[in-house]
Amino acid sequence: MTQTSDPPRPVIYHIPVCPFSQRVEILLALKGLRDSVTFKVMDITVPRPDWLLAKTGGVTALPVLEDESGRVLRESLVILRYIEERFPEPAVARADPYERALERLMITREGPFGMAGYRYVMNRDRSASDGLHTALLDHYGWLDSFLRAHNPDGIWLFDRFGLPEVVYTPLMMRFWFLEHYEGFTLPSDPAFARVARWRDACLAHPHAQQVTREEIVKLYYDYAVGAGNGALPEGRQRSSFAFTPHWRDRPLPPSDKYDRIATDAELGLIAP
Numbered sequence: 001m002t003q004t005s006d007p008p009r010p011v012i013y014h015i016p017v018c019p020f021s022q023r024v025e026i027l028l029a030l031k032g033l034r035d036s037v038t039f040k041v042m043d044i045t046v047p048r049p050d051w052l053l054a055k056t057g058g059v060t061a062l063p064v065l066e067d068e069s070g071r072v073l074r075e076s077l078v079i080l081r082y083i084e085e086r087f088p089e090p091a092v093a094r095a096d097p098y099e100r101a102l103e104r105l106m107i108t109r110e111g112p113f114g115m116a117g118y119r120y121v122m123n124r125d126r127s128a129s130d131g132l133h134t135a136l137l138d139h140y141g142w143l144d145s146f147l148r149a150h151n152p153d154g155i156w157l158f159d160r161f162g163l164p165e166v167v168y169t170p171l172m173m174r175f176w177f178l179e180h181y182e183g184f185t186l187p188s189d190p191a192f193a194r195v196a197r198w199r200d201a202c203l204a205h206p207h208a209q210q211v212t213r214e215e216i217v218k219l220y221y222d223y224a225v226g227a228g229n230g231a232l233p234e235g236r237q238r239s240s241f242a243f244t245p246h247w248r249d250r251p252l253p254p255s256d257k258y259d260r261i262a263t264d265a266e267l268g269l270i271a272p
């Protein structure tokens with residue numbers, strides 16, 4: 001009897017709840033290809049293993065894609081393009097060169113947009129918070145103008161959830177942490193009405209439901225007290241990104257991030 005084994009598939013090494021990995025998951029879901037790629041979960045709270053660093057040339061940031069012949073790609077935007085080109089049907093990026101250029105133009109702001117939200121959540125200096133609030137609103141304002149200029153009455157940049165939506169949705173979902181830890185919401189002001197419509201539709205899209213608000217608020221507690229990328233805040237033994245206890249079994253963290261750092265027990269990371 002001959003034994004059949006599954007054909008090799010690309011592997012994506014990723015950190016659960018990472019927005020950059022979620023981009024890849026959303027694109028694969030839009031293409032109906034979620035099961036054509038193997039996802040391997042890495043723990044952000046411990047150093048990356050040597051075998052992984054050997055593949056990336058020492059770079060620790062994930063996601064990393066390894067194709068069937070062992071070739072490695074990094075950077076979520078690069079991986080998105082690779083998937084789009086390697087599995088072209090159904091197309092998610094635009095076909096028309098001008099529309100493609102507009103997508104790229106909108107995507108050029110994703111880095112500064114993400115940084116603005118992360119800087120804001122990680123800040124613990126009350127005197128800096130107004131400036132960080134304004135900086136994030138400026139980005140939303142830019143997105144509003146861009147969407148209004150190119151599709152004033154629609155929802156998406158074009159006629160459906162496309163590549164810019166794949167790129168921005170995971171970041172806007174992470175910014176749920178700003179609602180909890182900073183009380184940040186988009187002002188109900190005509191200057192933000194277009195981007196608010198887009199954001200609401202992005203957050204509700206059926207292929208973008210890999211994470212929940214509760215999960216983000218709980219896992220990103222340590223960011224809210226200034227400790228990013230799995231680092232431990234002062235006085236703590238366990239990271240809020242720890243796999244156990246499961247986030248569902250932990251209480252919602254306190255939102256008073258400026259005044260104190262919650263204990264492991266208070267966060268449900270160890271028995272009280």
Ligand SMILES: N[C@@H](CCC(=O)N[C@@H](CS)C(=O)NCC(=O)O)C(=O)O
Nearest residue numbers: 018019020060061062063075076229
């Ligand atoms: N520009 C990168 C950013 C990737 C990134 O920052 N990933 C985070 C997880 S959300 C990470 O791996 N952090 C740990 C580290 O850099 O060692 C991309 O788009 O892929």
